[in-house]
Amino acid sequence: MHPSKTFRSRNDSPRTPAATAESPAVRLTLIAVTMAFLSLFLFLPLITVFHEAFRHGVEVYLASFDDRHVRHAIRLTLLTAAICVPLNLIFGVAAAWAVTKFDFRGKSLFVTLIDLPFAVSPVIAGFVFIIIFGAHGYLGPLMERWDVQIVFAFPGIVLATTFGTVPFIARELIPLMQAQGRDEEFAAMTLGASGWRTFFKVTLPNVKWGLFYGIILCNARAMGEFGGVEVVSGNISGKTSTMTLHIQTLYFSFATVPAFAMASVLAMLALVTLVLKKRYRMVGDKKRINL
Amino acid sequence: MSIQANNISKTFGGYKALDNVSLHVPQGKLVSLLGPSGSGKTTLLRILAGLEFPDSLDQSSIRFHGEDVTAVPAGQRGVGFVFQHYALFKHMTIESNIAFGIHAKPRRLRPDKHAIRARVEELLKLIQLEGLGKRYPSELSGGQRQRVALARALAVDPKVLLLDEPFGALDAKVRKDLRRWLRTFQEQIGLTTIFVTHDQEEALELADEVVVMNNARIEQVGDPQTVYDHPASPFVIEFLGNVNRLSPGFRPNRTHKQALYVRPHDIELFPGDADAGSWALDGKVLHVFAAGNYGRVTLQRTLTGEPLEAEIPRERLRKLNLQPGDPVKIRFTHTRVFEQIDATHQELREIIETE
Numbered sequence: 240m241h242p243s244k245t246f247r248s249r250n251d252s253p254r255t256p257a258a259t260a261e262s263p264a265v266r267l268t269l270i271a272v273t274m275a276f277l278s279l280f281l282f283l284p285l286i287t288v289f290h291e292a293f294r295h296g297v298e299v300y301l302a303s304f305d306d307r308h309v310r311h312a313i314r315l316t317l318l319t320a321a322i323c324v325p326l327n328l329i330f331g332v333a334a335a336w337a338v339t340k341f342d343f344r345g346k347s348l349f350v351t352l353i354d355l356p357f358a359v360s361p362v363i364a365g366f367v368f369i370i371i372f373g374a375h376g377y378l379g380p381l382m383e384r385w386d387v388q389i390v391f392a393f394p395g396i397v398l399a400t401t402f403g404t405v406p407f408i409a410r411e412l413i414p415l416m417q418a419q420g421r422d423e424e425f426a427a428m429t430l431g432a433s434g435w436r437t438f439f440k441v442t443l444p445n446v447k448w449g450l451f452y453g454i455i456l457c458n459a460r461a462m463g464e465f466g467g468v469e470v471v472s473g474n475i476s477g478k479t480s481t482m483t484l485h486i487q488t489l490y491f492s493f494a495t496v497p498a499f500a501m502a503s504v505l506a507m508l509a510l511v512t513l514v515l516k517k518r519y520r521m522v523g524d525k526k527r528i529n530l
Numbered sequence: 531m532s533i534q535a536n537n538i539s540k541t542f543g544g545y546k547a548l549d550n551v552s553l554h555v556p557q558g559k560l561v562s563l564l565g566p567s568g569s570g571k572t573t574l575l576r577i578l579a580g581l582e583f584p585d586s587l588d589q590s591s592i593r594f595h596g597e598d599v600t601a602v603p604a605g606q607r608g609v610g611f612v613f614q615h616y617a618l619f620k621h622m623t624i625e626s627n628i629a630f631g632i633h634a635k636p637r638r639l640r641p642d643k644h645a646i647r648a649r650v651e652e653l654l655k656l657i658q659l660e661g662l663g664k665r666y667p668s669e670l671s672g673g674q675r676q677r678v679a680l681a682r683a684l685a686v687d688p689k690v691l692l693l694d695e696p697f698g699a700l701d702a703k704v705r706k707d708l709r710r711w712l713r714t715f716q717e718q719i720g721l722t723t724i725f726v727t728h729d730q731e732e733a734l735e736l737a738d739e740v741v742v743m744n745n746a747r748i749e750q751v752g753d754p755q756t757v758y759d760h761p762a763s764p765f766v767i768e769f770l771g772n773v774n775r776l777s778p779g780f781r782p783n784r785t786h787k788q789a790l791y792v793r794p795h796d797i798e799l800f801p802g803d804a805d806a807g808s809w810a811l812d813g814k815v816l817h818v819f820a821a822g823n824y825g826r827v828t829l830q831r832t833l834t835g836e837p838l839e840a841e842i843p844r845e846r847l848r849k850l851n852l853q854p855g856d857p858v859k860i861r862f863t864h865t866r867v868f869e870q871i872d873a874t875h876q877e878l879r880e881i882i883e884t885e
Contacts, residue, residue, distance in 0.1 A: 431635060
């Protein structure tokens with residue numbers, strides 16, 4: 240018999256325990272704890288959202304969206320994401336490029352600072368923006384003279400959302416680009432390619448899946464942003480109320496079905512994100528195996 | 531295209547990678563930059579390529595065939611650069627990889643589609659990978675990938691070819707084959723070529739000229755035979771091939787220190803009771819192993835306890851019939867003492883035997 244075959248058949252045999260095997264009791268307990276935790280904190284809320292939304296049937300569900308304020312909130316959220324995501328896309332790619340392809344002073348501090356929005360509560364960030372741009376803030380008088388309103392208006396929402404979503408794309412790209420090194424870019428340079436050509440033909444194709452995933456995450460977070468936006472926007476219905484804010488307003492005014500109907504839209508976005516992430520991981524793994 | 535580099539210094543942060551190095555590479559030669567890691571050889575190569583620049587553009591100069599290229603960036607220098615880990619574009623086919631440099635040319639210099647395809651075919655033939663143009667780099671072996679990297683560099687008709695540890699990532703067998711292939715290939719196209727290596731065997735076997743580097747400086751430049759037979763410094767003799775280093779038993783009144791170097795094949799052995807001349811050393815056999823025409827004998831010098839490696843012809847070894855523990859007389863046919871060239875026998879005796 241071929242030696243590798245002997246080895247495999249022995250390894251596959253159910254009678255021989257694997258090196259990492261634990262007793263059935265331990266295994267069962269671990270699985271049970273994990274499942275209970277997931278059910279309680281993840282599945283249950285998700286099911287509740289859809290259950291509450293469809294409690295009175297599909298027609299009532301759909302009727303929830305036939306409201307001026309609801310539609311305005313959805314439009315506002317989409318618009319905010321449409322501005323924030325490209326902004327962070329530009330910043331994220333530029334930051335990742337700078338960090339991985341160049342050496343400069345204070346680089347590690349810069350990388351740490353990118354994570355700041357994860358560490359700071361969005362509410363605090365919102366207050367900071369009020370202190371800076373508000374009517375009585377540092378730049379308040381200047382804003383007034385230029386007749387620009389940032390706080391309690393759309394620009395404030397964009398500002399707060401952008402702040403909260405800064406890390407997503409950069410964090411996705413930096414480890415990826417670091418792992419790939421600079422050799423391919425150097426090779427392109429010696430072959431006479433310009434910076435743009437090198438970026439679009441060499442760098443970008445190498446990170447496209449990571450970038451795609453970063454954009455999805457960034458978008459999901461931009462649409463789901465709450466704390467910072469609530470502080471900065473003032474939550475004026477039909478004016479500065481985003482989806483998350485309007486869900487809260489509806490819920491507090493006992494309009495449960497419309498609130499959960501809107502929530503279900505956000506939940507569906509999250510599910511789509513997960514599916515795309517799974518796809519991205521599969522494509523990524525396949526590529527890695529090919530290497 | 532000849533290369534002349536003058537007074538190149540390069541520091542990274544506080545670390546000195548090159549210390550006022552000058553180098554001349556004649557037209558059409560295959561030159562090796564040889565040295566241990568950290569000796570500055572790769573930095574020098576990257577500076578020649580335009581991937582790094584010397585600390586001072588005023589004091590340093592790089593000329594390609596007389597033309598000053600010191601401040602010219604990599605893309606416009608006309609160099610072909612091959613990386614240790616190939617640096618092929620993973621998401622492109624072999625064809626697209628090879629054609630990358632041609633496509634990157636400004637429109638007025640770019641040949642038409644048919645000409646590009648013909649050129650790619652020609653290069654694939656040159657690197658003996660015809661028919662594999664549609665594959666991706668991940669589908670090729672290490673040796674094949676390195677040849678593709680070479681073809682990609684050659685596609686833009688470089689005036690100089692620079693290779694950074696081109697065989698470093700390959701296994702021993704492939705390395706040998708590719709080395710031989712590169713040698714004939716370079717002779718065919720006659721392109722001025724510099725390659726970096728830390729493998730002395732590779733440098734001596736392949737290069738027309740070897741540049742030995744150590745500690746950010748060039749230690750010696752010469753053809754392989756000269757560098758091997760007439761090493762200019764203790765570093766060079768220790769780096770190129772096996773060598774025994776004997777500590778001198780100095781007289782107390784001697785102030786400067788010397789070390790005596792003997793190559794294993796420059797050692798003769800005699801039975802312990804033989805008269806091997808007045809300056810033969812006494813020693814003891816520790817280990818004998820014979821493979822091929824030469825046997826390797828590990829010895830211990832009685833006076834100092836130092837170990838010595840000797841290569842003795844198998845015929846001679848059979849006559850001696852040495853066993854571990856046997857006493858022997860050790861004689862050197864060729865030695866090298868630094869700071870004191872051409873020692874006479876009398877002087878050698880003094881160096882070796884005085885305590």
